[in-house]
Amino acid sequence: MNSVGNAAEQENRDEELGEEEIVERILEAIIDQRLPPGTKLSEAALCEAFGVGRMRIRQSLLLLSSREVVELLPNRGAFVASPSAEQAREVFEARLMIEPNVARLAAERATDEDLKRLERHLQLEHEAHRGNKRRESIRLSGNFHVLLAEIADNAVALRMVKELVSRTSLIIGIFGSPGVSNCRDEDHDEIFNAFRTRNSDSASSLMSKHLKYIQEHLELGATDDSASDLVAIFRK
Amino acid sequence: MNSVGNAAEQENRDEELGEEEIVERILEAIIDQRLPPGTKLSEAALCEAFGVGRMRIRQSLLLLSSREVVELLPNRGAFVASPSAEQAREVFEARLMIEPNVARLAAERATDEDLKRLERHLQLEHEAHRGNKRRESIRLSGNFHVLLAEIADNAVALRMVKELVSRTSLIIGIFGSPGVSNCRDEDHDEIFNAFRTRNSDSASSLMSKHLKYIQEHLELGATDDSASDLVAIFRK
DNA sequence: GCTAACATAATTGTCAACAAAAATGTTTAT
DNA sequence: ATAAACATTTTTGTTGACAATTATGTTAGC
Numbered sequence: 001m002n003s004v005g006n007a008a009e010q011e012n013r014d015e016e017l018g019e020e021e022i023v024e025r026i027l028e029a030i031i032d033q034r035l036p037p038g039t040k041l042s043e044a045a046l047c048e049a050f051g052v053g054r055m056r057i058r059q060s061l062l063l064l065s066s067r068e069v070v071e072l073l074p075n076r077g078a079f080v081a082s083p084s085a086e087q088a089r090e091v092f093e094a095r096l097m098i099e100p101n102v103a104r105l106a107a108e109r110a111t112d113e114d115l116k117r118l119e120r121h122l123q124l125e126h127e128a129h130r131g132n133k134r135r136e137s138i139r140l141s142g143n144f145h146v147l148l149a150e151i152a153d154n155a156v157a158l159r160m161v162k163e164l165v166s167r168t169s170l171i172i173g174i175f176g177s178p179g180v181s182n183c184r185d186e187d188h189d190e191i192f193n194a195f196r197t198r199n200s201d202s203a204s205s206l207m208s209k210h211l212k213y214i215q216e217h218l219e220l221g222a223t224d225d226s227a228s229d230l231v232a233i234f235r236k
Numbered sequence: 237m238n239s240v241g242n243a244a245e246q247e248n249r250d251e252e253l254g255e256e257e258i259v260e261r262i263l264e265a266i267i268d269q270r271l272p273p274g275t276k277l278s279e280a281a282l283c284e285a286f287g288v289g290r291m292r293i294r295q296s297l298l299l300l301s302s303r304e305v306v307e308l309l310p311n312r313g314a315f316v317a318s319p320s321a322e323q324a325r326e327v328f329e330a331r332l333m334i335e336p337n338v339a340r341l342a343a344e345r346a347t348d349e350d351l352k353r354l355e356r357h358l359q360l361e362h363e364a365h366r367g368n369k370r371r372e373s374i375r376l377s378g379n380f381h382v383l384l385a386e387i388a389d390n391a392v393a394l395r396m397v398k399e400l401v402s403r404t405s406l407i408i409g410i411f412g413s414p415g416v417s418n419c420r421d422e423d424h425d426e427i428f429n430a431f432r433t434r435n436s437d438s439a440s441s442l443m444s445k446h447l448k449y450i451q452e453h454l455e456l457g458a459t460d461d462s463a464s465d466l467v468a469i470f471r472k
Numbered sequence: 473g474c475t476a477a478c479a480t481a482a483t484t485g486t487c488a489a490c491a492a493a494a495a496t497g498t499t500t501a502t
Numbered sequence: 503a504t505a506a507a508c509a510t511t512t513t514t515g516t517t518g519a520c521a522a523t524t525a526t527g528t529t530a531g532c
Binding site for chain 2: 059062063066067087090091093094096097098101102105154155156157160164
């Protein structure tokens with residue numbers, strides 16, 4: 001009926017949803033690419049989808065826009081952000097600043113329990129990869145990076161990595177090669193090996209190479225402006 | 237009359253204020269320590285102060301809370317955040333991840349015009365320092381770091397540095413030695429010299445040392461929880 | 473005099489109606 | 503037939519009133 005999602009109102013039994021949950025749900029859908037860049041997020045549709053009042057939705061969209069994952073145009077409404085090539089470069093530049101350091105700290109601080117968590121996670125990644133389930137694969141790939149930030153045990157860095165990973169999902173959706181899953185899990189495996197041997201320098205530099213690899217396999221430089229996809233699509 | 241500010245309604249002539257401006261104004265007051273940590277930000281007072289409706293204020297406070305500079309307690313209202321010692325450590329750890337890299341990039345990318353801007357800024361810092369004007373000094377010290385992020389020309393990093401600098405102002409207000417201004421401008425001068433000679437490695441490592449210096453001159457480890465300041469104050 | 477229960481006031485959270493703007497569809501004139 | 507002007511519908515933005523919760527002040531009981 002509406003384009004946002006047909007899993008509506010299955011959560012009505014549990015009283016009401018907080019805005020934090022709504023943000024998380026929408027974010028998840030964006031990361032999974034069920035909500036591709038440019039999608040209109042109409043307030044009415046979201047109200048029905050989550051069974052909440054307009055105010056909640058409005059706050060949630062404002063929060064999402066503050067994370068740069070939703071664009072809020074005055075009197076026009078909310079849209080899933082479609083990052084430009086320039087923004088994509090900035091996101092990766094920022095990731096290269098932060099995540100090698102996060103990986104280093106995580107390698108230093110990981111407990112045995114953390115290593116087990118990582119191992120379980122990598123198994124899931126492999127299964128999703130072998131099963132050729134693209135959505136699941138992208139989601140888990142991103143989650144690996146978030147998991148490292150959790151292990152690094154720094155809430156500030158965690159928030160930043162979460163935002164950068166979300167935006168990267170959008171970037172891959174726009175500039176990524178259609179068939180290929182962009183994080184190859186061999187890279188993640190290598191990083192995990194550095195963790196097992198407590199080689200934090202190695203973890204850091206491997207993360208650096210990994211991010212550069214992802215960026216180099218994007219097709220930046222082409223589609224200049226995101227004015228409207230239609231004009232780009234229908235000119236040969 | 238109200239505790240928030242007596243410079244009320246001087247902006248009514250220019251139609252209305254957008255939430256972005258309100259956020260910026262409140263943020264500025266927090267950075268200047270005119271709004272110390274823990275201050276209640278009542279909606280009604282802010283409405284009067286800025287001459288806008290309650291919705292604008294509500295949105296602004298939500299935005300500020302998403303930047304971790306305002307704490308939003310359900311049914312209790314908004315308060316200026318008072319970071320814990322643990323959070324302070326996390327903020328500086330994050331700054332140490334990001335800002336040395338920002339300084340390196342800025343040193344590589346600075347135009348002649350940028351160098352002039354930096355020089356002018358350092359003059360202002362010196363004047364504020366000599367004039368013993370603490371507020372202005374803190375504000376300008378923070379602004380130096382933001383200025384580097386602008387020169388580095390990365391919007392993502394700029395946003396992060398802005399947030400981290402804001403939170404650092406709160407941290408200094410809580411854990412800083414009362415009399416001393418925490419950024420010594422000699423450090424900033426040295427970093428600027430690295431810029432002049434285009435020594436980006438030096439800029440990076442100087443920034444690292446600078447941040448460590450600031451952190452070491454805080455008194456972390458003491459006041460564990462920020463339950464309520466009063467109980468801590470009135471127990472001898 | 474001190475504590476607990478109650479009543480009052482103030483503040484925050486929510487909703488529904490209304491206003492404003494934009495997108496869409498229709499008519500009309502050239 | 504095309505394009506501009508107008509009307510309609512849809513969607514967003516804002517205001518005000520009301521409900522719910524918390525804070526404060528008062529009284530009653532011990």
